[in-house]
Amino acid sequence: MAAPxxxxxxxxxxxxxxxxxxxxxxxxxxxxxxxxxxxxxxxFVAQQPLLTAQKSxxxxxxxxxVVGLEIHAQIASNSKLFSGSQVHFAAPPNSLVSFxxxxxxxxxxxxxxxxxxxxxxxxxxxxxxINKKSLFDRxxxxxxxxxxxxxxxxxxxxxxVNGSLAYSVCVGKKWRQVITKTVRIKQIQLEQDSGKSLxxxxxxxxxxxxxxxxxxxxxxxLEPDMSCGEEAATxxxxxxxxxxxxxxxQANMAEGQLRVDANISVHHPGExxxxxxxxxxxxxxxxxxxxxDYEIQRQINELENGCEILNETRSFDYKxxxxxxxxxxxxxxxYRFMPEPNLPPLLxxxxxxxxxxxxxxxxxNIDRIREQLPELPSETREKLIQQYGILPxxxxxxxxxxxxxxxxxxVIKETRAEPKKVTSWVLNIFxxxxxxxxxxxxxxxxxxxVLAELLNLLDRKVISSAAAKQVFEELWRSKxxxxxxxxxxxxxxxxxxxxxxxxxxxxxxEGHPQVVMDMKRGNPRAINKLIGLxxxxxxNRADPTVIxxxxxxxxxx
Amino acid sequence: MxxxxxxxYNATVVQRLLDQGAVLMGKTNLDEFAMGSGSTDGVFGxxxxxxxxxxxxxxxxxxxxxxxxxxxNWLITGGSSGGSAAAVSAFTCFAALGSDTGGSxxxxxxxxxIVGFKPSYGLVSRHGLIPLVNSMDVPGILTRCVDxxxxxxxxxxxxxxxxxxxxxxxxxxxxxxxxxxVSKLCIGIPKEYLVPELxxxxxxxxxxxxxxxxxxxxxxxxxxxxxxxxxxxxxxVLCTSEVASNMARFDxxxxxxxxxxxxxxxxxxxxxxxxxxxxxxxxxILTGNFFLLKxxxxxxxxxxxxxxxxxxxxxxxxxxxxxxxxLTPTTLSxxxxxxxxxxxxxxxxxxxxxxxxxxxxxxxxxxxxxxVALSNQGLPVGLQFIGRAFCDQQLLxxxxxxxxxxxxxxxxxxxxxxDCSSVFEIEKLASVSLKQ
Numbered sequence: 001m002a003a004p005x006x007x008x009x010x011x012x013x014x015x016x017x018x019x020x021x022x023x024x025x026x027x028x029x030x031x032x033x034x035x036x037x038x039x040x041x042x043x044f045v046a047q048q049p050l051l052t053a054q055k056s057x058x059x060x061x062x063x064x065x066v067v068g069l070e071i072h073a074q075i076a077s078n079s080k081l082f083s084g085s086q087v088h089f090a091a092p093p094n095s096l097v098s099f100x101x102x103x104x105x106x107x108x109x110x111x112x113x114x115x116x117x118x119x120x121x122x123x124x125x126x127x128x129x130i131n132k133k134s135l136f137d138r139x140x141x142x143x144x145x146x147x148x149x150x151x152x153x154x155x156x157x158x159x160x161v162n163g164s165l166a167y168s169v170c171v172g173k174k175w176r177q178v179i180t181k182t183v184r185i186k187q188i189q190l191e192q193d194s195g196k197s198l199x200x201x202x203x204x205x206x207x208x209x210x211x212x213x214x215x216x217x218x219x220x221x222l223e224p225d226m227s228c229g230e231e232a233a234t235x236x237x238x239x240x241x242x243x244x245x246x247x248x249x250q251a252n253m254a255e256g257q258l259r260v261d262a263n264i265s266v267h268h269p270g271e272x273x274x275x276x277x278x279x280x281x282x283x284x285x286x287x288x289x290x291x292x293d294y295e296i297q298r299q300i301n302e303l304e305n306g307c308e309i310l311n312e313t314r315s316f317d318y319k320x321x322x323x324x325x326x327x328x329x330x331x332x333x334x335y336r337f338m339p340e341p342n343l344p345p346l347l348x349x350x351x352x353x354x355x356x357x358x359x360x361x362x363x364x365n366i367d368r369i370r371e372q373l374p375e376l377p378s379e380t381r382e383k384l385i386q387q388y389g390i391l392p393x394x395x396x397x398x399x400x401x402x403x404x405x406x407x408x409x410x411v412i413k414e415t416r417a418e419p420k421k422v423t424s425w426v427l428n429i430f431x432x433x434x435x436x437x438x439x440x441x442x443x444x445x446x447x448x449x450v451l452a453e454l455l456n457l458l459d460r461k462v463i464s465s466a467a468a469k470q471v472f473e474e475l476w477r478s479k480x481x482x483x484x485x486x487x488x489x490x491x492x493x494x495x496x497x498x499x500x501x502x503x504x505x506x507x508x509x510e511g512h513p514q515v516v517m518d519m520k521r522g523n524p525r526a527i528n529k530l531i532g533l534x535x536x537x538x539x540n541r542a543d544p545t546v547i548x549x550x551x552x553x554x555x556x557x
Numbered sequence: 558m559x560x561x562x563x564x565x566y567n568a569t570v571v572q573r574l575l576d577q578g579a580v581l582m583g584k585t586n587l588d589e590f591a592m593g594s595g596s597t598d599g600v601f602g603x604x605x606x607x608x609x610x611x612x613x614x615x616x617x618x619x620x621x622x623x624x625x626x627x628x629x630n631w632l633i634t635g636g637s638s639g640g641s642a643a644a645v646s647a648f649t650c651f652a653a654l655g656s657d658t659g660g661s662x663x664x665x666x667x668x669x670x671i672v673g674f675k676p677s678y679g680l681v682s683r684h685g686l687i688p689l690v691n692s693m694d695v696p697g698i699l700t701r702c703v704d705x706x707x708x709x710x711x712x713x714x715x716x717x718x719x720x721x722x723x724x725x726x727x728x729x730x731x732x733x734x735x736x737x738x739v740s741k742l743c744i745g746i747p748k749e750y751l752v753p754e755l756x757x758x759x760x761x762x763x764x765x766x767x768x769x770x771x772x773x774x775x776x777x778x779x780x781x782x783x784x785x786x787x788x789x790x791x792x793x794v795l796c797t798s799e800v801a802s803n804m805a806r807f808d809x810x811x812x813x814x815x816x817x818x819x820x821x822x823x824x825x826x827x828x829x830x831x832x833x834x835x836x837x838x839x840x841x842i843l844t845g846n847f848f849l850l851k852x853x854x855x856x857x858x859x860x861x862x863x864x865x866x867x868x869x870x871x872x873x874x875x876x877x878x879x880x881x882x883x884l885t886p887t888t889l890s891x892x893x894x895x896x897x898x899x900x901x902x903x904x905x906x907x908x909x910x911x912x913x914x915x916x917x918x919x920x921x922x923x924x925x926x927x928x929v930a931l932s933n934q935g936l937p938v939g940l941q942f943i944g945r946a947f948c949d950q951q952l953l954x955x956x957x958x959x960x961x962x963x964x965x966x967x968x969x970x971x972x973x974x975x976d977c978s979s980v981f982e983i984e985k986l987a988s989v990s991l992k993q
Binding site: 099102103104105106107108109110111138140142143144147148149150204205206208210334336337338341342343344 | 559564565566568683684685686687688690691692718719720721722798799801802804805806807808810811812819822823826846849850851854858
């Protein structure tokens with residue numbers, strides 16, 4: 001282990017090495033304060049899931065964390081940003097590579113119109129100012145997955161600037177309270193994606209797949225207005241939903257279509273900002289918040305132990321649950337930015353500035369794109385609340401699952417049941433079943449029509465709530481049967497004969513005078529017992545609400 | 558670096574020629590990656606100027622007409638497209654393509670006594686042209702007469718969707734009109750181009766040409782391009798910067814030469830690039846990267862871009878004042894012997910020899926070198942005409958008129974052909990025997 005008085009540079013590295021190398025030595029206090037104080041040698045990694053930035057350590061000053069994000073979203077287009085090769089996920093290696101992508105000498109970039117439109121759409125949806133003139137630059141560095149030795153990006157003058165992204169954080173118990181937060185968007189720029197490298201340790205070689213090289217990316221830069229992992233994750237989620245609603249990116253993190261780098265620093269409120277680190281390539285929605293919170297806590301721990309934060313680049317080790325310095329980036333890179341001479345400035349127009357007689361194929365009109373923007377998630381949620389009277393947190397939940405909103409709307413169309421009922425069924429029961437079996441909405445064996453029919457039965461009081469759940473279970477298991485079929489097969493219909501029910505109630509009450517006495521005395525639980533007994537007698541085919549009514553009526557008479 | 562590399566696609570200019578029925582005779586030698594003004598730094602060796610073996614030159618040098626094996630004093634072609642110039646000059650083909658970034662087409666054209674045409678930037682597609690300086694490169698056309706150059710230009714010019722820096726117009730073939738009356742023409746003579754290093758012979762030809770225009774009724778005036786003296790340095794900064802960027806792709810990974818080292822990616826890159834590039838290229842890459850460093854970028858690159866704008870504006874101002882065409886020398890002197898040329902390094906030579914040609918590239922203007930006469934040594938001297946942007950046709954029309962006036966002599970390579978005739982005999986026998 002390192003000598004106890006180590007500070008500064010060495011500290012960070014030693015600690016990180018311990019973290020990586022000692023897979024079996026998790027519990028050895030690898031993270032916090034293993035040098036200076038040595039007292040807080042608890043296993044930080046084991047504690048990991050419980051830590052959030054808001055919890056301040058006892059006896060310390062309060063810390064504030066500052067989180068900014070750089071999000072790369074792959075543009076959903078048929079071909080790449082500057083060449084005609086196709087964009088496809090999981091194609092055979094190096095099968096989607098044009099001469100330009102492979103950097104063959106003499107090839108030149110040709111801008112893809114769809115990518116520009118995607119950038120403008122995204123910029124408008126995020127309230128950005130669209131630059132009518134934007135420029136392309138070369139960013140130079142040597143890496144095997146960058147065939148040309150430079151990436152074409154927009155450093156000097158990006159296509160969109162100064163926007164904002166609103167996201168809602170649920171606070172309080174059961175997330176009842178919804179607070180809207182805003183993060184400023186510094187800019188959106190168009191740039192090329194790099195290829196992929198696969199390191200084969202066994203044969204000491206690196207395999208390069210250029211299928212992804214040259215695919216169009218939107219880099220969305222979020223200012224450091226966020227303060228913890230959850231805020232960052234929520235903002236990313238909202239951006240995902242927006243991109244998907246626009247159709248500009250499928251934004252699927254698992255498929256690498258959305259990648260996030262986080263810039264994190266901590267400081268005492270009122271004091272200047274601290275040194276920031278960059279945590280790169282957070283590719284999983286699940287680990288995004290954790291990684292950021294981990295890094296925040298790591299920085300706090302380092303500083304509380306009197307050590308310094310290095311301005312470095314780190315990555316998140318999913319297995320160990322910690323951030324580690326990235327070894328292959330030595331020092332600060334000078335990217336030797338230079339204007340891209342093969343691409344003239346990108347000029348966009350609006351209706352006012354459109355040149356007369358311009359070929360519509362050759363120009364992009366910002367106003368037209370704005371007119372054709374599809375409905376954004378925030379609008380959709382608002383409409384749901386207005387139209388169906390559902391709660392805000394439910395509107396979030398409906399939009400959060402792919403296909404769920406459509407499912408919900410299809411059910412609503414075909415049922416007379418109240419929207420609140422439908423919401424409850426869809427979000428609690430239906431979604432619950434899906435999650436339990438790890439299914440997507442489009443894999444559900446229960447279709448919207450079927451659920452609608454079931455809810456109609458419930459609404460007409462043909463069956464009870466409990467019976468409905470039974471039917472639902474049956475529907476999930478055996479396809480092809482309708483709710484009505486199942487109801488009649490299993491004799492789940494509610495007793496419609498009120499007189500018969502009254503007789504049963506009467507009989508039960510007579511059979512349990514003690515309970516009736518309790519009821520008269522005002523014991524609220526007594527009536528439940530009676531209800532239970534009646535239900536038993538009727539084989540659960542009586543509506544508990546009705547039973548209660550009858551019992552109370554009979555009692556008072 | 559590109560040894561053994563066979564490109565899997567044709568450059569647009571090549572394809573357009575092939576589509577019109579052109580027959581590809583072969584590929585020609587050049588300075589490595591078009592860096593140089595002598596065509597002496599290629600991996601296949603230096604290019605020899607056909608005029609070294611011409612009757613006109615040999616007579617002047619009082620050499621023995623036959624069997625003189627000692628040709629150690631042969632002359633350079635100029636460069637960097639020397640191989641193409643030599644090919645056209647020696648009658649091996651109808652026309653040849655070169656590239657012109659700082660004069661690489663016009664320079665060897667002047668030294669080889671042929672027409673070397675640099676089109677306006679954006680007129681001819683650069684798709685397939687291995688880039689040196691993307692913002693200055695153009696494909697160059699080398700022919701024996703101006704009409705031939707016009708024919709080739711007619712096939713090549715026009716929009717190419719694969720090159721985003723080409724003009725929108727589609728372009729079509731055209732015939733040059735034969736100018737008879739130059740009285741409406743205004744010829745400009747830039748005074749800053751009268752430099753001390755200019756050989757007296759070339760200067761005298763330049764002067765005679767001006768007088769010729771004047772005597773035929775054209776208006777000939779002195780003009781000023783005030784920022785001329787800064788153009789070499791400005792060109793150097795911008796050229797090396799873009800070169801450093803364009804050469805970054807040569808890493809041996811996807812194509813071309815790859816070294817044997819496989820310890821790590823970095824080591825492989827470094828060794829491949831060390832082996833694959835000659836000193837000239839490596840020197841320019843290092844220089845360019847220096848200028849592109851964050852701490853140097855504003856002082857060098859940005860400044861040079863601003864100076865470039867000034868230089869381009871010099872031309873705009875002159876053309877706006879009523880001048881149609883500028884007349885300047887193409888080179889400082891006629892072609893020099895190889896042994897003398899290599900006494901100075903590539904960079905020095907380039908800086909010297911590009912002096913009349915490279916400002917044109919920075920301004921993106923069309924220019925053409927037309928052979929005017931033989932020097933005292935019996936070697937060709939060319940003069941350069943510079944035109945307004947995208948007025949290539951007008952420029953060539955003036956050049957054609959001038960060509961007709963000066964009646965430049967045809968190269969006499971008869972002795973060389975006689976020397977070779979014995980070779981031809983043997984070949985004839987070989988072909989006969991094969992038929993049997």
